[in-house]
Amino acid sequence: MHAQPSPSGAPRRAFLKTLGASLIGAPFIARELFANPPSSRVRYASIGASGQAWTDLSAIARGKNVEVTAVCDVDTANMARAKRDFPKARFYQDWRELLDKEAAHIDCAGVCTPDHMHAPIGMSLMQLGKPIYCQKPLAHSLYEVRRLAELAKEQKLVSQMGIQCHSAGPYRLAVRLLREGIIGKISEVHSWNYKTWGDSGTLPNRNDRVPSSLAWDLWLGVRLKRPYIHDGYYHPGNWRKRLDFGTGTLGDMACHIFDPIFGGLGLAAPTHVRSEGEAPKATNWMPDAKVVYTFAPTAHTDASGLRLTWTDGQRTVADIVTQTLGTRKRPNEGSLLIGSKGAMLLPHVGLPVLLPEEQYREKYRERGLDHWQQFVDAVRGLDTTQADFAYSGPLTEAVLLGGVASRFPETTLTWDSAQLKFDHPAANTHTHREYRKGWEVNGL
Numbered sequence: 001m002h003a004q005p006s007p008s009g010a011p012r013r014a015f016l017k018t019l020g021a022s023l024i025g026a027p028f029i030a031r032e033l034f035a036n037p038p039s040s041r042v043r044y045a046s047i048g049a050s051g052q053a054w055t056d057l058s059a060i061a062r063g064k065n066v067e068v069t070a071v072c073d074v075d076t077a078n079m080a081r082a083k084r085d086f087p088k089a090r091f092y093q094d095w096r097e098l099l100d101k102e103a104a105h106i107d108c109a110g111v112c113t114p115d116h117m118h119a120p121i122g123m124s125l126m127q128l129g130k131p132i133y134c135q136k137p138l139a140h141s142l143y144e145v146r147r148l149a150e151l152a153k154e155q156k157l158v159s160q161m162g163i164q165c166h167s168a169g170p171y172r173l174a175v176r177l178l179r180e181g182i183i184g185k186i187s188e189v190h191s192w193n194y195k196t197w198g199d200s201g202t203l204p205n206r207n208d209r210v211p212s213s214l215a216w217d218l219w220l221g222v223r224l225k226r227p228y229i230h231d232g233y234y235h236p237g238n239w240r241k242r243l244d245f246g247t248g249t250l251g252d253m254a255c256h257i258f259d260p261i262f263g264g265l266g267l268a269a270p271t272h273v274r275s276e277g278e279a280p281k282a283t284n285w286m287p288d289a290k291v292v293y294t295f296a297p298t299a300h301t302d303a304s305g306l307r308l309t310w311t312d313g314q315r316t317v318a319d320i321v322t323q324t325l326g327t328r329k330r331p332n333e334g335s336l337l338i339g340s341k342g343a344m345l346l347p348h349v350g351l352p353v354l355l356p357e358e359q360y361r362e363k364y365r366e367r368g369l370d371h372w373q374q375f376v377d378a379v380r381g382l383d384t385t386q387a388d389f390a391y392s393g394p395l396t397e398a399v400l401l402g403g404v405a406s407r408f409p410e411t412t413l414t415w416d417s418a419q420l421k422f423d424h425p426a427a428n429t430h431t432h433r434e435y436r437k438g439w440e441v442n443g444l
Contacts, residue, residue, distance in 0.1 A: 042379050045070040045102060045109040047095050047121055050078035051236065052135060053112035056162060057082065059372040060110065060133070066376055069106050072098045075235070077213035093215050095121055103128050108379045111135065112162065114239045115246050117221045119144035120441045126151050127443065131158035131379045133372070136255035137247055138389065138396040143432035145400065146420055147444055149393030158378040160385040161392035163259050164371040165349045171260040173366035174344065174352040178264030178300060183354060184340030186265055187302035189309070190321050191257050191335040193348075196313040197240040197249040198287030204229055222435035241284055247403055248285035249312040254399040255392075257335060257348050258308075262395050265306065266298040269397050269417035275405040277315070288313040291402035302340070310402060324355060404430045 042065055046057040049071050061068050071082045072092040079091055092098040108131040111121045119139040125132050126148070138161055139145045152159045165171050178186070207227040210216045216228050219235060223244045232238050240246035261267065272294040278286045288311075295306040311317055321336050324343050331347040342360065345353040354360035369386075377383035397417065404427055405413055414423040422428050435441065 040380075041065045041067050042376050043067050043069040043105060043107045044376075045072070045098060045106040046082075046112070047072050047098070047109060048112035048135075049073035049082045050075075051112075052162070053110070054081065056110050056112050056133065056135065056372065058085075059164075059370075060376060061086065063370070063373045063376040065380065070098050070102045074218040075211070075214045077211070078236075094218055096124075099124060099128060103130075106130065108132065108158070108375075110162075114219075115140045115251060116223055116244060119148060119444055120222050120435070120439065122148050123151065123441050123443050126155060126157055129155065129157070131375075133160045133162060133375050134389075135162035136392070136396065137251045137399055138255075138392055140245075140247065140400075141430075141432050142397060142400050142404070142420060144444060145393050145396045149389040151443065152389040158375070158385060159389040159392075160371070160375040160378070161255070161387045161389065161396070162371075163255055163387050163392065163395075165256050166259050166263070166387045167369040167371035167374060168349050169366045169368035170346075170349050170351045171263075172368065173364055174260040174346050175264040176366055177344070177352060177354075177364065178260070178337070179266075181300065181341075182360075183337065183342040183344050185302045186300060186306060186337050186339045187304070188307045188320075188338045189261055189335055190318055190338075191254070191261070191308065191310050192315075192317050192321075192330075192333060193249055193253045193257060193312045194332040195249045195253060196287040197246065197252055197285060198289075198313065199238075199241045199284040200281065200286060201284070202281065203283045204233065206230075222439045222441075224436050243280055243283055243285060246285070247400065248289065248406075249287070250289055250291065250310060250399055250402045250406075253312070253333065253348075254310060254402070255396060257333065258395060258399065259387075260346060261308065261335060261337070262398075263391075265295075265300040267295050267306070267394075267398070269394050270295050270308075270401060270415060271305075272412055272414055273401045273405040274412040275402065275407075275409050277406055277409065279407055279409050285403070286406070288315045289402070289406060290315050291405055293398065293402070328353075328355075 044060055044066055060066055068086040068089045070090045072095045073079055074093055109125050110133040111118055112135040115137060118134055122132055122134050139148055206229050208230040210228045240252055270293040274292045277289040280286055291310045293308040297303055297305045324336060334347040337344040343355040374383055374385055378385045401415060408427060413427055420431055
């Protein structure tokens with residue numbers, strides 16, 4: 001493999017020295033590295049510069065009182081737009097080097113990388129006392145999710161997961177109506193998505209040339225070294241299909257689609273999870289998943305609890321969905337909630353439709369919020385975030401449980417969230433993964 005030399009050695013040593021200093025005295029944080037609480041401007045660093053990272057960076061930069069101070073991307077080919085739009089920013093290829101050199105010059109940061117690097121970067125940022133905007137899913141493993149949520153709480157840090165639809169008017173309206181009990185107590189939910197972030201094929205036996213712009217070792221990060229495969233097998237987009245790097249369609253989209261259900265019904269982690277789809281291949285998630293969750297009852301559900309069924313790809317939805325919708329076309333992605341007084345069709349992201357329509361003639365609206373500006377204002381001490389890690393941690397936990405369950409088809413797993421433990425010994429081996437040597441992160 002013709003990989004370029006990794007720039008990780010010296011930056012890693014310097015970064016670990018800085019972070020090591022932060023662990024002396026007060027737990028986790030070096031007080032001298034704290035930026036002063038900003039009253040007017042917020043100095044922002046973006047870890048990621050393309051795709052959704054560019055969307056987040058652009059949206060936060062458009063906010064009031066924001067200065068883009070630093071940008072990092074492992075692929076320098078992704079930096080052209082950022083260099084054009086933010087000429088005063090400093091640019092890095094190694095996020096550890098950015099933290100080493102910019103810790104005293106940034107007030108907060110965004111993490112928008114492949115899923116496997118969310119926790120290592122996020123934990124390192126929070127240990128430096130930095131508020132964090134992290135894309136969904138919050139992390140790659142259940143243990144990582146828990147640790148990020150715990151540290152954000154311990155350090156009382158502003159946090160926000162990048163489920164921007166959470167702040168959109170339609171989802172806010174759905175949450176309000178569910179909390180008001182407009183369709184009664186909810187007994188079952190069916191959620192679906194058309195995407196197919198899976199691959200039934202095998203790993204290609206290839207060893208391709210690494211593009212000169214890409215630091216492949218940095219892209220791999222905490223995962224074991226392996227040959228680069230071109231044509232997008234990993235980078236820039238298909239990493240979502242790979243067990244080591246992404247979390248499949250469920251991880252990509254359920255954080256969005258489950259969000260108003262969690263918010264509206266007051267759900268916590270499920271008690272049981274069962275996959276009725278095909279188990280992953282050696283290196284790939286499979287398409288056409290079906291996962292069934294059982295949740296304990298809340299004030300907004302049936303007294304017996306809630307059953308939530310997720311399907312994706314070409315998987316057929318339950319008959320009750322077709323029967324309830326009647327002649328109404330089912331959207332490509334969304335949910336149907338069945339209540340004691342009626343039903344709610346909730347397209348992603350669209351206004352909720354109350355069924356049967358002749359029973360619900362009143363029109364409802366809810367004002368949307370700016371998810372990104374909310375984060376900026378919270379960093380300034382002017383607001384609070386609505387998708388902080390205290391909320392988005394349990395949401396992501398539920399999503400990732402489906403990925404673990406997919407490894408054990410037709411097996412109902414009992415989940416003890418407090419202990420972060422299944423009743424199935426083999427399933428417990430998938431709650432956490434060790435990082436490769438040299439990439440260990442304190443607290444993970």
